[in-house]
Amino acid sequence: DIQLTQFPSSLSASIGDRVTITCRASQSITNYLNWFQQKPGRAPKLLIYAASNLQSGVPSRFSGSGSGTDFTLTISNLRPDDFATYYCQHTYTIPFTFGPGTTVDIK
Amino acid sequence: QVQLQESGPGLVRPSGTLSLTCSVSGVSVDRSPYYWGWVRQTPGKGLEWIGSISFGGSTFYHPSLKSRVAISADTSMNHFSLKLASATAADTGVYYCARIKEGFRVVPQFDQWGQGTLVTVSS
Numbered sequence: 001d002i003q004l005t006q007f008p009s010s011l012s013a014s015i016g017d018r019v020t021i022t023c024r025a026s027q028s029i030t031n032y033l034n035w036f037q038q039k040p041g042r043a044p045k046l047l048i049y050a051a052s053n054l055q056s057g058v059p060s061r062f063s064g065s066g067s068g069t070d071f072t073l074t075i076s077n078l079r080p081d082d083f084a085t086y087y088c089q090h091t092y093t094i095p096f097t098f099g100p101g102t103t104v105d106i107k
Numbered sequence: 108q109v110q111l112q113e114s115g116p117g118l119v120r121p122s123g124t125l126s127l128t129c130s131v132s133g134v135s136v137d138r139s140p141y142y143w144g145w146v147r148q149t150p151g152k153g154l155e156w157i158g159s160i161s162f163g164g165s166t167f168y169h170p171s172l173k174s175r176v177a178i179s180a181d182t183s184m185n186h187f188s189l190k191l192a193s194a195t196a197a198d199t200g201v202y203y204c205a206r207i208k209e210g211f212r213v214v215p216q217f218d219q220w221g222q223g224t225l226v227t228v229s230s
Contacts, residue, residue: 001170032214043203043220044146044154050214087154091215095169098154 002026004088004099012107019075021102023088028068032092035064035073038101039084047086048073075104109133111204111221119198119228125191129204129221130184137162137182142207144217145178145189149200159207160187194228201225 003026013019023033031051036044046055048064051071061076075082083106088099115127129143136143144159158168160178168176172191180187191198206219 034214034216036217043223044217045220046216046218049216049218055216055218089154089217094167095171096156096215098156100153 001095001097002029002090002092004090004097006086006088006099006102008102009100010103010105012105013078014107015078015080017078019078019082019104021073021086021088021104023066023071023073023099025069025071025090025092029090029092031067032090033064033066033071034089034091035062036087036089036098037082037084038087044087078104109206109219111206111219113202113204113221113224115224115226117225117227119194119226121195121228121230123194123228125189125194125198125202125226125228127189127202127204127224127226128186129188130186131206132185134206135182136180136185136187137164140208140210140213142209142215143178143180143187144205144207146203146205146217146220147198147200148203148223149197151197157189157191157202161209196228199226199228 033051035048038044052064085101085103110132112130119125142159145157175192177190201223203223204221205217209215
């Protein structure tokens with residue numbers, strides 16, 4: 001199975017901050033990498049697909065980059081609605097796997 | 108507007124079969140290029156893909172669950188179902204159904220999700 005690691009596992013940030021979350025795959029997955037946001041009691045919500053493509057309806061302050069094994073999710077100008085847990089997921093080969101998550105909370 | 112809704116028992120006895128259904132509205136489950144999948148979130152393993160079924164009925168399962176899992180679709184009811192046999196406490200968690208957009212040179216993306224349903228395996 002392809003393993004995904006995320007760092008940091010948690011971070012504290014303030015409104016207006018720029019936040020970067022990293023996801024690393026145990027082998028190359030080209031651009032088969034998606035990012036999700038999850039809030040307590042809610043289903044994950046797709047933010048970014050294919051490493052850098054913004055899902056329809058997602059604010060442009062979210063962006064993704066990377067290829068191969070290293071990927072980043074950046075949130076520019078952090079808003080109150082952005083405090084949540086973020087997961088990366090690869091869909092390169094079966095089994096699809098998710099990262100362990102990064103929790104963004106209020107400083 | 109596409110909507111997915113999970114349903115099924117919230118309590119399953121150990122060694123029993125966990126059975127869930129995902130009702131889909133706004134799109135047919137046999138419409139290309141969509142696949143339909145199940146994902147669970149457990150305290151032990153976090154988010155875990157369980158398996159998927161294609162618009163044509165082909166199934167794909169997580170290797171670690173393959174011996175216990177079956178996913179099927181009913182096009183007349185426009186829903187798809189999950190059966191997980193020989194349930195243990197480790198299967199306790201929130202189960203989500205999701206739509207997966209697939210295709211040639213398209214990175215599979217889980218773009219629509221149900222709200223999730225909690226299943227507890229306990230006597």
